[in-house]
Amino acid sequence: MRRRLAPYALILPGGLWLAIFFVVPMVVMLSFSLMQGDVVNGFRLTWHWQNYSEGLSTYDSQLIRSLIYGVLATVACIVLAYPVAYWIAFRGGARKTTYLFLILLPFFVSFVLRTFSWKFLLADDGIVLSPLKDIGLLPQDFHVIATGFAVVAGLTYNYLPFMVLPIYVALERVDPKLIEAAQDLYAAPTQAFLRVVFPLSLPGVFAGVLMTFVPVSADYVNSTVLGGTNNTMIGNIIQNLYLVNTDYPQAAALSFTLMAILLIGIFLYAKALGTEDVLEVATR
Amino acid sequence: MTQTEEADSAIGTELAAIELKGIVKTFHSHGDAVAAVKGVDVTIGEGEFFSLLGPSGCGKTTTMRMIAGFDEPTEGDVFLHGKNVVGVPPNKRDVNMVFQSYALFPHMSVLENVAFGLRRKGVAKDEAARRAGEMLEIVDLKGREKRRPRELSGGQQQRVALARALVNRPSALLLDEPLGALDLKLRQAMQVELKRIQREVGITFVYVTHDQNEALTMSDRIAVMNDGRIEQLGSPREIYERPASRFVAGFIGTSNVLSGTVSRTGSGKAIVEPGPGERIMVSHEAVPGDEIELTVRPEKIDVRSDPPDGDGCALRGTVNEVVYLGMFTNYNVTTSTGAEVVVFVQNVSSADDVATRGDSVWLSWDPRHSYVIGA
Ligand SMILES: Nc1ncnc2c1ncn2[C@@H]1O[C@H](COP(=O)(O)OP(=O)(O)OP(=O)(O)O)[C@@H](O)[C@H]1O
Ligand SMILES: [Mg+2]
Numbered sequence: 001m002r003r004r005l006a007p008y009a010l011i012l013p014g015g016l017w018l019a020i021f022f023v024v025p026m027v028v029m030l031s032f033s034l035m036q037g038d039v040v041n042g043f044r045l046t047w048h049w050q051n052y053s054e055g056l057s058t059y060d061s062q063l064i065r066s067l068i069y070g071v072l073a074t075v076a077c078i079v080l081a082y083p084v085a086y087w088i089a090f091r092g093g094a095r096k097t098t099y100l101f102l103i104l105l106p107f108f109v110s111f112v113l114r115t116f117s118w119k120f121l122l123a124d125d126g127i128v129l130s131p132l133k134d135i136g137l138l139p140q141d142f143h144v145i146a147t148g149f150a151v152v153a154g155l156t157y158n159y160l161p162f163m164v165l166p167i168y169v170a171l172e173r174v175d176p177k178l179i180e181a182a183q184d185l186y187a188a189p190t191q192a193f194l195r196v197v198f199p200l201s202l203p204g205v206f207a208g209v210l211m212t213f214v215p216v217s218a219d220y221v222n223s224t225v226l227g228g229t230n231n232t233m234i235g236n237i238i239q240n241l242y243l244v245n246t247d248y249p250q251a252a253a254l255s256f257t258l259m260a261i262l263l264i265g266i267f268l269y270a271k272a273l274g275t276e277d278v279l280e281v282a283t284r
Numbered sequence: 285m286t287q288t289e290e291a292d293s294a295i296g297t298e299l300a301a302i303e304l305k306g307i308v309k310t311f312h313s314h315g316d317a318v319a320a321v322k323g324v325d326v327t328i329g330e331g332e333f334f335s336l337l338g339p340s341g342c343g344k345t346t347t348m349r350m351i352a353g354f355d356e357p358t359e360g361d362v363f364l365h366g367k368n369v370v371g372v373p374p375n376k377r378d379v380n381m382v383f384q385s386y387a388l389f390p391h392m393s394v395l396e397n398v399a400f401g402l403r404r405k406g407v408a409k410d411e412a413a414r415r416a417g418e419m420l421e422i423v424d425l426k427g428r429e430k431r432r433p434r435e436l437s438g439g440q441q442q443r444v445a446l447a448r449a450l451v452n453r454p455s456a457l458l459l460d461e462p463l464g465a466l467d468l469k470l471r472q473a474m475q476v477e478l479k480r481i482q483r484e485v486g487i488t489f490v491y492v493t494h495d496q497n498e499a500l501t502m503s504d505r506i507a508v509m510n511d512g513r514i515e516q517l518g519s520p521r522e523i524y525e526r527p528a529s530r531f532v533a534g535f536i537g538t539s540n541v542l543s544g545t546v547s548r549t550g551s552g553k554a555i556v557e558p559g560p561g562e563r564i565m566v567s568h569e570a571v572p573g574d575e576i577e578l579t580v581r582p583e584k585i586d587v588r589s590d591p592p593d594g595d596g597c598a599l600r601g602t603v604n605e606v607v608y609l610g611m612f613t614n615y616n617v618t619t620s621t622g623a624e625v626v627v628f629v630q631n632v633s634s635a636d637d638v639a640t641r642g643d644s645v646w647l648s649w650d651p652r653h654s655y656v657i658g659a
Contacts, residue, residue: 187404
């Protein structure tokens with residue numbers, strides 16, 4: 001009997017932690033999303049579903065922009081992270097840990113601070129653009145800051161390590177003998193990569209996408225610092241509704257809308273990729 | 285390297301399947317140069333079952349990897365059917381490898397694994413699947429086509445690995461300790477199986493092993509390697525009965541090494557006479573006074589209590605130990621010269637032991653069974 005209870009006892013601390021700091025706030029937020037009122041007079045639960053429909057119709061462009069930026073930054077992360085992860089996994093030799101540490105190094109500096117340094121670097125008269133403008137390589141009115149490009153670039157930069165690490169882990173687990181076996185069986189190097197290495201690394205890509213796409217789509221720091229006024233993402237709206245307008249119901253409704261969209265998106269993505277296959281490879 | 289004439293003639297006149305000429309491989313790691321292979325010359329004939337036998341670290345895998353193309357020789361040339369393939373990548377070499385760890389693709393079914401090579405060579409999907417299915421039948425895995433490798437037992441995975449290589453009908457199959465991961469029973473069954481398959485498909489097999497019994501039972505010829513070189517090349521019988529060096533004698537089975545000073549010679553024989561009535565004879569060109577070392581296998585020696593008649597080899601000794609082994613009785617005898625000699629006596633009758641511990645005995649054998657080492 002005691003033996004049967006042991007596993008439950010082990011998950012108890014973590015389970016409680018999740019219950020208190022995740023489930024409870026979720027329920028509270030869910031009920032907020034269906035309330036009406038304001039901070040001064042208090043909020044009342046009136047099952048006001050219009051919070052959702054109003055949120056969707058008022059902020060549809062920011063929602064769509066968030067998803068587009070999310071997809072763009074995630075794709076950019078894959079494209080940039082894959083070769084890095086591949087190189088560390090197969091060519092890193094004895095220095096693998098050093099390279100991984102370098103990948104994680106930016107985390108030792110505050111996320112916000114790093115994003116501000118981008119703003120400083122890429123400012124219209126900053127140290128990158130002004131020399132280029134001076135020598136006439138770029139037109140005087142050229143700017144990077146306050147563009148969608150700057151936001152996506154910032155997002156890509158900030159979340160890159162979250163893509164590198166899971167892909168690295170997946171590649172690291174690929175037995176080099178499998179690559180040799182593929183080559184021995186007449187596969188040219190590109191074929192060996194496409195037919196053996198890449199499929200075996202998909203669980204890592206899958207995990208990396210989850211770890212970047214979700215936070216990227218909900219990010220507000222990059223668009224605040226790098227995006228100016230025309231590139232607001234849904235994260236900025238939610239943040240403003242909470243902290244500036246104190247319109248908690250609307251903010252909560254938008255948060256849940258975003259969450260629902262992301263969950264559906266991930267579900268479709270997993271379906272398309274064939275999670276069963278992905279998980280099967282992951283647990284081989 | 286010692287290469288006997290019989291071994292040379294086994295090659296025949298047709299183009300050799302594999303020819304290694306002066307192969308040297310030096311690895312550089314952490315600033316040190318490691319000489320893994322120090323000059324190997326070998327010619328392997330078409331359809332031959334050729335084994336590379338030697339202790340761990342002697343360079344067997346490295347030699348094989350140079351044939352497959354995973355490593356390039358530091359010096360020397362590799363010829364496949366007369367064509368120098370140095371610099372040709374593995375995917376363009378018409379040989380296939382069976383890895384010790386099998387290296388099956390975990391994300392593919394058994395059938396996809398076996399069809400992989402054919403597909404890369406441009407064989408249409410249906411045709412590749414058909415041929416892969418046929419090959420799976422040969423290795424007795426019909427009905428397992430849709431399984432994933434990890435859903436198979438070790439022996440079954442081994443056969444998938446074999447099928448995956450054989451289906452391509454390579455000009456040679458390279459097997460690096462393919463049975464190393466199997467238990468003894470399965471290993472022996474697979475040895476028989478491998479030999480049957482090799483006869484059936486008629487493809488040249490280059491077989492790496494450090495198990496001498498495996499090499500002796502399966503091979504047409506064996507190259508015994510030691511420290512990056514080939515010590516001896518020959519048929520299993522030659523290697524077993526006429527070891528060319530002390531190393532080979534010690535590595536293959538149990539062997540007795542005797543040494544002495546030649547006292548007389550005559551009609552191509554050297555004779556050592558350690559004591560009265562004792563003589564060791566061996567076919568060898570020598571002059572009196574030469575020091576020689578010779579071997580004789582344990583099962584060739586007789587143990588008896590009185591001096592043998594006739595003019596065979598005879599040595600006196602004292603029995604140290606008698607071990608009954610069922611089919612054989614194993615005698616450990618210290619000779620008058622101080623050498624330790626092992627004798628296997630077949631238990632033909634149920635009579636008592638020929639001798640017991642502490643007995644004085646005579647050892648005798650036919651001179652044709654002693655061979656001078658390094659002759
Ligand atoms: N890539 C490498 N870098 C450095 N040294 C190597 C490398 N590969 C092999 N060696 C060295 O070369 C020698 C021969 O190795 P090899 O793998 O050919 O031995 P082997 O005969 O196959 O041994 P085993 O029976 O243990 O498999 C060993 O001393 C080994 O340490
Ligand atoms: Mg080896």
